[in-house]
Amino acid sequence: MKKYYFIALIFIFGMVGFTNAQVTGSVLDEEGTPLPGASIVIKGTTTGATTDFDGNFTIEASMGDILVVSYIGFETLQVTVNNTVMDIRLTSGLALSEVIIVGSRNPNRTATESTVPVDVIDMKELNNVAPQVNLNQILNYVAPSFTSNTQTISDGTDHIDPASLRGLGPDQVLVLINGKRRHTSSLINVNGTFGRGSVGTDLNAIPAAAIQRIEVLRDGAAAQYGSDAIAGVINIILNKSVNELTTTVTTGANFTKNANDQTGGVDGATTNISASYGIPLGDNGGFINLSGDFDVREDYSRMNEWEGTIFNLYNTVERVAGADGYDIANLLDDDVADVIQYTDQAGIDRNGATTKEDLRTILGADATTSELAARGQQRSDYNMRVGQSALRGGRLFANFSLPLDDIGTTLYSFAGISSRTGNSAGFYRLPNQSRTYTPAYMDGFLPEINSNIKDQSLSIGIKGMVGDWSVDLSNTYGKNSFLYTIGNTFNASMQNSSPTFFDAGGFSFLQNTSNLDITQFFADVMSGLNIAFGAEYRVENYDIVAGEEPSYAQYTANGQRITLASQQPSQDFFGNSRPGGSQVFPGFAPSNELSRGRSSVAGYFDVEADFSEAFLASFATRYENYSDFGGTINFKLAGRFKATDNLNIRAALNTGFRAPSLHQINFNSTSTIFDNEGNPQEVGTFANDSRAAKLLGIPQLKEETSQSISLGLTAKIPDANITVTVDGYFVKINDRVVYTGQFAGPGTGTELDNLLRQANATAASFFANAIDTESKGLDIVVTHKTDLGANWRLKSDLAGTLSKTKKVGDINASDVLRNAGLIDTYFPEDSRVYLEEAVPRTKINLSNSLTSDKFIIFLRNVYFGEVTEATTTLANQQVFGSKLVTDLSVGYKATDALTLTLGANNLFDIYPDRAKDEFGNRSDGRFDWSRRAQQFGIGGRFLFARLSFTLK
Structure with missing residues (x-):
């Protein structure tokens, strides 16, 4: 072959x-x-x-x-x-x-002439004036249909931000670079955040300095680009500039009333250094452009003070015994003489208790106030880090084009590498919990998740003319890996022999895509006819790598690794089993380890006809066949009617699909999940084809399918330099893949109980095609540009989106699940809220740029609509009201080469509504703002300074 x-x-x-x-x-x-x-x-x-x-x-x-x-x-x-x-x-x-490149294969189509809505975002301007420096946050503030926020206390999702279009899933938007498919992240979101159960693309692995512009197609495009393009497509066009060196240094921090656990001051310092330079190649427009950046982002925390129990009286006994150099945790099961001795020495009234059972009742009482005083501590010493993870990383991209002759034959390539490390924290392990082995951590500990994320990509191709046909042959490779090391933590079941730092393993995802695209524009057919067809072959591979044994194993009191359900783990004084694995994130076990691959082949046909100067119609169809899911055919029909020279009406009808990712099919692990009250549980994620899934009646995974329709208009008012676009849409998605709730074992020694025990878990979750949804919305964009005279120019952009997603019809469950009364576990209420209400459904921004030869003044207001706390109990679903966030920056061009910019994100220090006690979601003071519904973040006011140097 x-x-x-x-x-x-x-x-x-x-x-x-x-x-x-x-x-x-x-x-x-x-x-x-x-x-x-x-x-x-x-x-x-x-x-x-x-x-x-x-x-x-x-x-x-x-x-x-x-x-x-x-x-x-x-x-x-x-x-x-x-x-x-x-x-x-x-x-x-x-x-x-x-x-534009995206949405049409006609190489001359503009955004206002297209049959579907496309936003074109000029990154050069934003890199100069916007407070944001990473791609997710830049798009979150400039494109209302795009949503992405930093998450907190969510394991790996603290390090890679989920992002979406039109409120649909992160895995329902396709990302392209220079028109070529970008690989997704290896991380699957399984903790309590928007996008739970999905896999997205790590946009922050791409340096903003490497980007010329971004095209955001806000319409289904699976018939044109294949799987994942249900919500739309983001096409990133890389820099082509030559003979110009641009270097930018941006530094800033949060100057906010709630900094440093709500004590005020400054925190969350960020520094970004970027550079871009291009070299011309030959005399026919060839070039190579190199762009990269390096950044350091410090963490911040917005917790005020832990209000719950920290110590019990047994901790008092431990402290008193420890002062005598004695570790009472090592006493034999029935040896309580020393406990009695130090209980009396501590002045604790035993009320005559002499047995271990009676002593447990006495010593389990709250002793927080007295112990804090005895240890010279405050409640805030036991705070978690609720806010933003710390990150440090670098990215380098290259964009290359070399004409091979004078008639358009061109060899091209682009490539990127990125590496970043992160540090976040989980729930504080308190001294009175069985998860804390107090002889090693007398005051408990705050466990940390350290990430090592690497990303590589390479695309190479050649394009030119074969007769009258334009031919483009290319291959694109991409890989993302995510490795965990867990620090300042403990395997409590190992007791004194546990390390405090663990290699917990990780995962990686590889994708290789080969494309052949052929097009021809017939200028003399009607008013123009463009025909395109091509083929694609894609290979994907997903790997899970195990960590070291102490990171995942549970041990008996004698130090033997537990492999049988009959073995008992070590216990604390109160008879609670000490959990195994590294606290905060148990490592991947050899039983989780795997390497799974698949391939797909596709062919498409695309025709775009200008029947007249006024009427344009397009039709696209695509057949795609996956080695694990079989074949699917999709189509798209779109049209545009030019009612006048300045008014276009457009519409589109299309079908789409998304094959479940290899991650959703194969991911399996055990992790510690905390409910809204802060209660921990070890939850095993089992593969959809596992024995546990069969026992519970979890249906086999299949592809998602969609049908969508859009209708809109574009209008120009030339005399006022105003452009308006209005687009409405409706999207129906069948068999959406979700992450189920937590199925507990019967606890009667059943096969399911044994499977859970082997996974060191007490409950199981799965990926399943549980529901159908409908989404509808309206996008509006108004652009105005004018020359004010005296070299002053004003550009204003008003953009807004109103959207709504809801579950429709019955839950797609098996008879086994229905007969067992497990429907509410299969698709719980919090999963509905994550899909429908956990991110703003209304978002509007108004941006104004006022420029002259020396100054650029940038003012932007972004309206974030209300969101709802994602909980399983209706009474706990607090609604957080809408907010308006203001950005302001002023740039001064000191010389032709040097520009200084000062500014602010969230100038007026706006925060989301605080969580209220009556809804029961504050977790005893851990979360004064919602952990699960990130409206626009809780960083507060961010002030920055930027120095830009350009040498031509």
Whole structure:
């Protein structure tokens, strides 16, 4: 097979090329200044060139060909080739319509002319003025349909932020880079956050400095791009600039009333250093651009003070015995003489108790107040870290293009690597808990999760002309790995022999995608006809790697690893079993270890016809076959009617699908889950095809399917330089994959009990196609640009989204689950809230940029709609009201090369509503703000300074 593949490859490459006349020229702005890096493309083809540092270009074209000339910030211009030397002047983009790549395979389609809504986000401007430096937060504040927030007390999700479009799942949006599929993260979200049970793409592995622009397609596109594109597509276009070195240093911190556990001051310091530089290659617009950044983000905490029990009287006895150098934890089961001695020595009234059972009743009483005084401590010494994890990392991306001849044959590639480490904390292990082995940690401990996240990607391809057809052949590789080390913790069942630092293992995900795309634009058919077809072959692999034995194992009092249900773990004085594994995050066991792969093959056909200047219609269909799920066919039908020169009406109808990820099919582990009251439980996640799943009647996983429709309009008011787009949508998704609730074992020695015991778990969760949902909403974008005179210009953007998702129909459960009365466990109430109400369903932003030769003033207000606490009890579902967050920055261009910017995110120090005691979600003071419904974060006011240096 490989032999024929390479023969076909050589054949395609060998056919690329034909001869035209050579056209040279320059691209200038209105004042005659050269525009380096401007794009010149022959309309209807991929044949193109890029201007050099002096704005000059050379391209092979025929007389009568139409050149499409574009440059960021300027109107795209179409000019007819009528000479071999052409000087082209572009007009400043006060009514900008940018050529887009996503959503249409016509290489000349603009955002306002497209049949579906596409937002085009200029990253150069945002990198100068926006307070945010990572991609998730940049998009969260600039694109209302996009949602992403930092999570807290959620294991790995503290380190990779889940993100979504239109309130759908993180795994229902497809990410592309330069039009090529990006691999997802290896992390699956299984803790208490929005996106629970899903796998997203780690956008923060991509440096903002490497990005020229971002195209956000807000419509289903599975028929065009394949699995995952139910909610839409995010296409990231990398930098192409050359002969320009840009370096930026941004530093800032939270200056807020609630900093440092609500005592005030400054915390959460962040520093980001980025650079970008491009080198021209050859004389035909070739280039290589290198961009990267390095950042350090400190943690912050917003907990005030732990209000619950910290010590019991047994801890008092331990302290008094410890002062005599005696460890009473080592006493024999029935030897209570020493406990009695030190109970009396501590002045505790035993009320005549002499047996262990009676002493347990006496010594279990609360002694927090007296012990804090005796130890010289405060309640705040037992705080958790509720807020933001600490991160440190670096990213480097390269973007490369090399024309091989004068007729558009181009070799291209882009690649990226990133590495970052994180540190977050879990629930404090208090001295009075069986999870704390007090001889080692007399005052308990705050366990820490340390992450090591690595990401690599490489795409390489060649494109050119085969006869009249444009051919693009490419291969894209990507891998993400996530490894855990757990620090300042303990395996309580090991007692004195436990380490305090554990290698807990981790996971990785690899994806390799090969694409062949063929297109041709027929200018003389109707008013233009674009035909595209192609094929894709994708390979995926998911691995889980085990940690060291103490990170996952549970031991008897004699130090023997427990492998049988009949073995008893070590116990504390009160008879509670000491849990095994590293506290906060038990490691992956050899029984969890696996390596699973699959492949898929796809073919598509896409036609886009301009029946007239007024009417455009497109149709796309795609067949995709997975080695583990079989085949699926999807389609998309879309149209646009130009009612007037300034008013377009557009609509789209499509079907889609999403194959369950390899993570959802194969992930299995045991983790410590805390309920809303802070009660811990060891929960095992079992694979969907496991024996435990069969015993409970969990249905076999299958693909999600969707149907969606959208209707919208775009309007221009040229005299006022205003552009308006309004789009409504409806999406029906069948068989959505969710993470179930926690199924407890009967406790009667059944097979399920034994499976749970072997996993060191007391309950089980699974991935299942539990529900159907419907989503509907309205997106509105209004853009205004005007010249105020005296070199001052104003750009204003108003964008908003109103959306609603709800579960519809019956829960998709087996008769086994229904007959056992387990439907509410299979799909519990908190899962419904995560899907429907845990992120803002209304989001509006108004951005204003006022610029001159020396200044840029940026003002943005973002309205975040209400959210609801995700709990299993209706009475605990507090609704947190809407809030308005203001960003402000002022940039001063000191010289042509140096710009200083000062500003703020959340200028007025706005916080979400506080959690109220009557809803029962504060967990005795741990969470003054919701842990499970992150509206816009709890960092408060963030002030920053940025120094930008540009050398041309």
